Amino acid sequence: MIQFFKNLFGDSAPLEESFSALGVDMHSHILPGIDDGSESLERSLELVQAMKDFGYRKLIMTPHIMSDFYKNTPEIIRGKLDLLRQAVQEAGIEIELGCAAEYYLDEGFLEKLENNEELLTFGDKYLLFETSFLNEPLNLREAIFMMRSKGYKPVLAHPERYTYFYGKFDALAALREQGVLFQPNLNSLTGYYSPGAKDYAERLIEEGLVDFLGSDTHGLKHTASLQKVLSSKYLSKALALPLRNNLL
Template sequence: MASFFKNLFKSDAPPKATNFLEFLGADMHAHVLPSLDDGADSMTQALAMVQEMKQLGYRKLILTPHIMGDFYKNTPDGIRAKLAELIQALQQQEIAIELACAAEYYLDEWFVQKLDDKEPLLTFGDNYVLFETSFINEPMRFQDIIFKIKSNGYTPVLAHPERYSYLYNRWNSLAEWHENHVLFQVNLNSLVGYYGPEAKRRAEKLLQNKMIDFVGTDAHSEKHIRVLQKLAGSSTFEKLRQLPLRNQAL
């Protein structure tokens, strides 16, 4: 009788994969710092996200809130202060993982002004600067801005190039940018189709052409982290493991 009830309530869901992202070492794109942007909205949610990311195998998280003109008015001091709060909360919960912070800069006039003013930017690793553009419209003077970033001593890292619709029919532009030393960071969830079929196709083509320098969760919530489970054990995941990803050196 006991075995009957055990089988009756047995879940058909596959076992949850853990530690399968351990080979990456670090995630360098996540919106976990609470109440700074459209990511975690509370310390409780931030702690839950960190715990789940640790279970995936990450030893280090580089947290990257949006900095976007007059919409997300985050500053380096404000981001560092929130990081210190999260580290303290993790210590109280006895959750051991290394945390650091950078930012995801939006390519707008405010960002260009920071470059012109030589304002120190939040970076990660070897002076990498993570930036994004509009998803729909190509930024004006893109090459000029990239030149400014490099002239200020930074290495530009374009966040999720597979998701920009203005590039969907312009593979040559992507290839040219990468050849000109703009590094590419692909979202892991793009590889499982979370952002739609076109983003998935683009991510897979970048993978096939070995044009992925970093991968990130771009996690804004626990949902984004749980979707990553679909990647475990896939043929795409095995191809990803063969790339010399820069996450491993962070």
């Protein structure tokens, strides 16, 4: 089928027909009314259906946890998951749903680590975290050490989007040597966020420095852009790497 489209449309044809090779999306903001993602249960159902149509068999949804803005807790997140699971079942959408969280690296996050509070992880104690896009946190390496010392496997969300690493790719790559796993966003491959993010996402793939791919879906604008990702040659290159999505 893929070859048929290539013969018919040439280079503009999709290189991949779906994201079924990934199987599992481990970064999204689809749970309703909990952060800057889906604002309602109805919109969440639309997004789940869209992801199902893309070939995903499982969604691990990861609401923001930020001390100043999104004061979510494991209890709040699990409650929203239960609500969405029931709605998905009633709608007859066959897909597995799970949850974790995307932790913002701030003092509140470090306090949670120090106090051994419950942190929401996925898979083999994978802990998804992010930082400021503009300024490198002074405690970045301290936080990485703390996560690992507590038995977590830190996963840096969208490493290609941190502008403080632009022009310093080796410094970004060095984090992986410290035990950090990398999860670029699929939509970075279309230039959705910025040309710089696209360049860094492609370079991470070229260098084989990708462990997970995530949709980071917040709304229908992101699922619309995902359609364009299927035409990216770098998606095919990324899928040839030993990604961990399908092991979740």
